[in-house]
Amino acid sequence: MHTSAGRSAVLKRLYRSPLADIFQFVILVLLVIWFFARSTENLGYDWQWGRIPPFLFSFDENGLTWGPLMQGLMVTFKISGISLVLAFTIGLTTALFRVSGSFVARAIAHVYLETSRNTPLLIQLFFIYFVVGPVIGLDRFTSAVLALSLFEGAYASEIFRAGIVSISRGQREAGYSLGLSTLDAYRFIIMPQAIRRVVPPLTSQAISLIKDSALVSTIAIYDLTMQAQTLIAETFLTFELWFTVGAMYLFVTTILSLLVNHLEKRFKVSA
């Protein structure tokens, strides 16, 4: 009895030490390497990773030159960045329309939400670029930004709405009883609390938007995905390029997640 209790205490301490964490991590890495080694073997694929770096960047007499993948990444940044701002603006507006007292505003918001959320982004993109675009004179880039913003904005609006309705009625009533207008009650009482609550799902939505932006390659915008497709057609480095591009998306979205985590901790206020 005494010895077994002593042994379990030793095990417990061992289990909680950082050594155990390192050990677990090493095992995980070995497993992943083994898995990839096995699948590469089975694939019989001739890996040529050495040809990838020049597609990212190169050094010559002119100094550093960004390769096509990095140029594509910049386009992806630009489209995602603008769409993100627009999508959140559209989402917030739609959410406010949906909780408003006006029947017309609610109806508009509802129709937009259901059509945008219930049809594939690819088709919306084609519709805006090929059907709407020529009529009102939208170029490729604008069409892409508009389609992405409208699509992701629909999801964002439901997130905002969930945040708004999660704020207790008492908060609103306290504001009204002090004589605040509806606008001020939303601006100073409801929205600051609602937005803090929906930061985590909004981050997921932002990450989705970045990944969904890959679809703009279908209307020949040279974003990261389109650059990869072009390079693959030229070089047949299918797996190397797709894995590199995947890692680049992962890198960008991870940075975004970490950034939001950091901000969340800084502005943490109990609700």
Added chain:
Amino acid sequence: MALNKVGDPIIRVDRLYKTFPNGVNALVNFSGHVHRGEVVVIIGPSGAGKSTFLRCLNGLEEIDSGTIVIDGIPLDEKKKNRLEIRKEVGMVFQQFNLFPHMTVLDNVNLAQIRVRHKSREEATQTSMELLNKVDIADKAAAFPDQLSGGQQQRVAIARALAMMPKVMLFDEATSALDPEMIGEVLDVMKNLAREGMTMVCVTHEMGFAREVSDRVIFMEKGTIVEMGTAEHFFENPAEERTRLFLSQIL
């Protein structure tokens, strides 16, 4: 009613009717006045329409028919009138409803700045005076969740007073408090009553009703069963229903 300290009627309600969507009659032919400087306590069983009546007075609930006039302003369809009335009528809620994302000071400042259009400095000066009055000035920089229930409710009272209201409504202001904190909030309310604030209080604190109220209203099923001075009410109620209710709670 011989109430020498009170003035002209500041709240006039006439034949109020209100039915909730679920068919419950919250107010049935409810009429009455509250005089300037008067402290009215409303008691009655739950579901009697006490809170609904208070909430109708500042337009948080809409009435089906009847008239409400506060300090000469009719509470009607006009949004402007409703906002005017809310400026003059402070309300304290059972659940405090402080704004959790703001400090105590900002809670008290907000309406002064946004509604009364005061500068931040002016507002802060008033707020600190009021927080001193409710004895919580040392917590001005704290957030509501760092305060006890009693402290939060005192801040909520200061917040309502910051609008310099002519009438204060208390909707079961001590019902959500732990017993040891009820006293501190009642003390603030008693002081307010002594200073001549017009108050309408829905409460279960019979001691408070006895001590400071000028008039007690017993309500049931959306209407007034009996009304009178605290003395008359507790010593010698006329209605059988009132006697039964008092025997149950005292």
